[in-house]
Amino acid sequence: MTQTSIRVGLAGLGPRSRKILARIISTAEMPRCEIVDWRGADVIIVDRDGELAEDELLALYQTAQAPVIVLSETPVRGPNLSWVIKPVQSRLLLQTIWKLGRERHRQVQTQRRERLLAGNRRVQREVAYQLRQRPQAPTAEVAARARRPDADELIECGVADEALYLTPKLPEALRYDPRLHLQGVIQAVIDESRRREQAVVVRGLGRDIIAFDRGRQIVTELSSYQLRTLCESPIDRRMLVFLLLKESALDLDAMRRRAERAEAVLWKAAAWASRGRLPQGADPDRPVSIAAWPNLTRLARFPHAVQLAALWHRQAISIRATAALLDISPRYVFCFYSACLQLGLIREHARPQRFDAAPPAEADKGLLGRMLGYLRRRVGGLS
Numbered sequence: 001m002t003q004t005s006i007r008v009g010l011a012g013l014g015p016r017s018r019k020i021l022a023r024i025i026s027t028a029e030m031p032r033c034e035i036v037d038w039r040g041a042d043v044i045i046v047d048r049d050g051e052l053a054e055d056e057l058l059a060l061y062q063t064a065q066a067p068v069i070v071l072s073e074t075p076v077r078g079p080n081l082s083w084v085i086k087p088v089q090s091r092l093l094l095q096t097i098w099k100l101g102r103e104r105h106r107q108v109q110t111q112r113r114e115r116l117l118a119g120n121r122r123v124q125r126e127v128a129y130q131l132r133q134r135p136q137a138p139t140a141e142v143a144a145r146a147r148r149p150d151a152d153e154l155i156e157c158g159v160a161d162e163a164l165y166l167t168p169k170l171p172e173a174l175r176y177d178p179r180l181h182l183q184g185v186i187q188a189v190i191d192e193s194r195r196r197e198q199a200v201v202v203r204g205l206g207r208d209i210i211a212f213d214r215g216r217q218i219v220t221e222l223s224s225y226q227l228r229t230l231c232e233s234p235i236d237r238r239m240l241v242f243l244l245l246k247e248s249a250l251d252l253d254a255m256r257r258r259a260e261r262a263e264a265v266l267w268k269a270a271a272w273a274s275r276g277r278l279p280q281g282a283d284p285d286r287p288v289s290i291a292a293w294p295n296l297t298r299l300a301r302f303p304h305a306v307q308l309a310a311l312w313h314r315q316a317i318s319i320r321a322t323a324a325l326l327d328i329s330p331r332y333v334f335c336f337y338s339a340c341l342q343l344g345l346i347r348e349h350a351r352p353q354r355f356d357a358a359p360p361a362e363a364d365k366g367l368l369g370r371m372l373g374y375l376r377r378r379v380g381g382l383s
Helices: 015-026 054-063 090-118 121-133 136-145 162-166 182-196 224-232 252-258 262-274 305-314 319-326 330-342 366-382
Strands: 006-011 033-036 043-047 068-072 081-085 199-203 209-212 217-220 241-245 288-290 346-348
Touching: 006 015, 006 090, 015 033, 015 090, 033 090, 043 090, 068 090, 081 090, 121 319, 182 199, 182 209, 182 217, 182 224, 182 241, 182 262, 209 252, 217 252, 217 262, 224 262, 262 330, 288 305, 305 319, 305 330, 319 330, 330 346
Parallel strands: 006 033, 006 043, 043 068, 068 081
Antiparallel strands: 199 209, 199 241, 209 217, 288 346
16 A cells, blocks of 8 residues: 655764665655655654754754654653664664654644634534534545555645645635646547547647547557646647547557547546646535546546545535545545546535534324334435
């Protein structure tokens, strides 16, 4: 299972010690570790016998929010400190990094959810409503699984400042226009191939993109890296040319061996273009659901896709409340929404006027009451 990388900061280390530790940390595979500045680290490693003076280390302990691993020949105790004896054993050090890194990620997730809930009373009410009014066991199960990222993580969901997601009015930095990106171009090629019942090629991107089999398949000489790079930035459509191709003149068998399903290409293009942003016009506070479960075995995966599909296939809930309920970054929800919208899976629902809990049911009386009770139990059993 692919895990989010653990960011490790180094402090108080000489050049030789830093080089040795960097080599040890770089060998970590599950989860991956990366060296960063200690101010943005999940775990900080300091050498008590290194270049920093004791008072500087104490200042670091007091200001750093991340847990600190102290390398020392003698025991070190204190809040938020973990001691690793010198000479350092690489296995013990990596195990300590993984343990503290996971704890730090859980702490950050909890803080993120608290900020989401504290900053928006509407989200507070909607989350409480969802937990009371909808099937609680499945929802709780989905929320629990959401803490474990999906396997085969392929798509990153942007690097926008988390604080931007907490503003009541979504800033323009978290919006994009799909029509100005490659996903809109690919959709246009597919639509034209379906309408004309012929192969259609778009030229002007350096490599051709061809839709054929009535728009069901896409083939291109663009590498995955080139395609992703093109998807991430707006496209000047004035430079593009759309041409019809006679399928009778094409080697369709060879093309099919290299082709991808159109839905898979659109899914990737939308996710790469989104990068944690919402399409123009999307309302983060409007309840949404999906009309059908996306075929995630054939689509590129990104964190929490399974959990989001399970939740939205079961019930209607707003994008902001989804992030708070599942305790995940809104960037993943925005990205998943954009990809589902491009495949035509998103259904929008009217905003509920109230999110109050339903009043407790009174005892039904008479034949009509018993019939209503029976129907409620049947509906509840099917939900």
